[in-house]
Amino acid sequence: MDLSVRQEKIIAIVKSDGPITGEKIAGKLNLARATLRPDLAILTMAGYLEARPRVGYFYSGKSGSELLTEKIKKYKVNEYKSVPVVIRENMTAYDAVSTFFLEDVGTIFVVDEHSCLIGVLSRKDLLRACLGNQDLNTMPVHIIMTRMPNITICTGEDLLIDAAKKLITRQIDGLPVVKKTEFGLEVVGRITKTTITKVFVELVTNDEL
Secondary structure (H helix, E strand, O other), X not given: OOOOHHXXXXXXXXXXXXXXXXXXXXXXXXXXXXXXXXXXXXXXXXXXXXXXXXXEEEEOOOOHHHHHHHXXXXXXXXXXOEOOOEEEOOOEHHHXXXXXXXXXXXXXXXXXXXXXXXXXXXXXXXXHHHHOOOOOOOOEXXXXXXXXXXXXXXXXXXXXXXXXXXXHHHOOOEEEEEEEEOOEEEEEEEEXXXXXXXXXXXXXXXXXX
């Protein structure tokens, strides 16, 4: 996050004189205590400062990059998952192609009647089917999809950084977010490379896209 000039001055004061009370910080800046409350709250919540009752403010000793890393490591998949695009296994490859274009996604999840994951279909899968000169109008997707257990998944409680690592190491575009049910792994969301990109842009710019 970008700090204001006043916030930078507050950090410098706490670095040199901490622990120091909010009242004394205000005195050094010739400002009212109430004027500094928002700045002190922001710096404390962001992790630059630590506060102890009846003692005052301490400098955490952490740089902006260290605080950014700590923040990223706390993000969970549940906070950023999007609505999954799913189809049934008896749909044709042609129907799947139409879904890809209508939904503008790179990965579609194939589910059973209980919305539980049984396969994943990518654009590459459909491209291979096309190159094989097969009739997409009659070919069911279960013939060309990737099946369990060869599917990389994540859960809502997983860390977002771990999901990002899976996307990179597996060289895939998206992950199904699942939860265990009596019928299997229900698809409840998706995490994609686009999701990860948006999160990091928002984090750096401190602005929601």
